[in-house]
Amino acid sequence: MSSIQVSDQTFIAADPVRIAAEIAAADRWRVWWPDLALTVREDRAEQGIRWAVSGPLTGTMEVWLEPSLDGAIVHYFLHCEPTGVASERVVELDLAAMNRERRVAGKKMTFEVKTRLEKGRAPGEAPKARD
Template sequence: MPVLDLIDDTYMACSPETLAPLVSRPGLAAELWPEWRVSVTEERGVEGVRWEVGGPVVGSTEVWIERYRDRGSLVHVYVRVDPVGRPWSARAAERHRERTRRRVKAVMWELKDRVERDS
């Protein structure tokens, strides 16, 4: 199991078709993971995007869009990375996880506010 293994889910009151272009735009990955190098490994259309992660950590990350009922979407963010070089202590791993979780949630809430305001 990766040292940093994070799952975040956010409901958005819009269709996957509305979210897909916003999730696949290059700037989203930079907002979510500014200190990591990410490259798209799979552009999944209305289902989201998968990235390979490099830099101070290595692994993968993904934003998966799932249709929810008639007019909504669940946006799942997965992060699975390990540090490069020296391993993290348990305390450092928890700090990285919490910082990453807060950043992901802030970006997802900003996206939610934007799409729900425009709907």
Template structure:
């Protein structure tokens, strides 16, 4: 599969990796984050994130898509970098027109920022647990 919708995005969150992992691994969040995709966990990496097989039905804008979604959590300083990868291609193997590809990538990027900035805001507004 050569993805036509291809997104690589990073968001730093000032929260412990374990805290972010709980949210990332909660199936209740997946439908809100990717309402246009049906996800199947292919690899649960625990505190390091999760990988999915993804597929969508056809919409008015493009055909059915298939591919992968991944969230990798990388501890960094006092928080975590949430790396988000989205790789999708038409399920029928056809090519999307260039204009549709650009629009799909732009929308996926904007959507990812909205989703993960909301997560960032939510987690950073919580009191931080301290050890000791």
């Protein structure tokens, strides 16, 4: 099990292809995860993307898009270890705070995408095809 382990999900009422395009925009990654270096391991198009993570954390991150109703559930996973910390010293870190920080970053990412893609859409209204 990883020391940093985040799993979260958010529903976005938009076409999964549009959601995938937002998440695949590499210029946004630095905004969402400013201290992490991400390398695409697998671009799954409308199903999401998987990265190798380096920087202060080493491991993997994934956004998986599960079509649902008139949109998709965005599943966010992060499995990492602190970089440069001996395994016997990891217990000395504030892992709860580190996990919370990464969970909040993932939620900010999904809410930013949700806000952009659902802009102007009234509750119960069908998703817009394009902006």
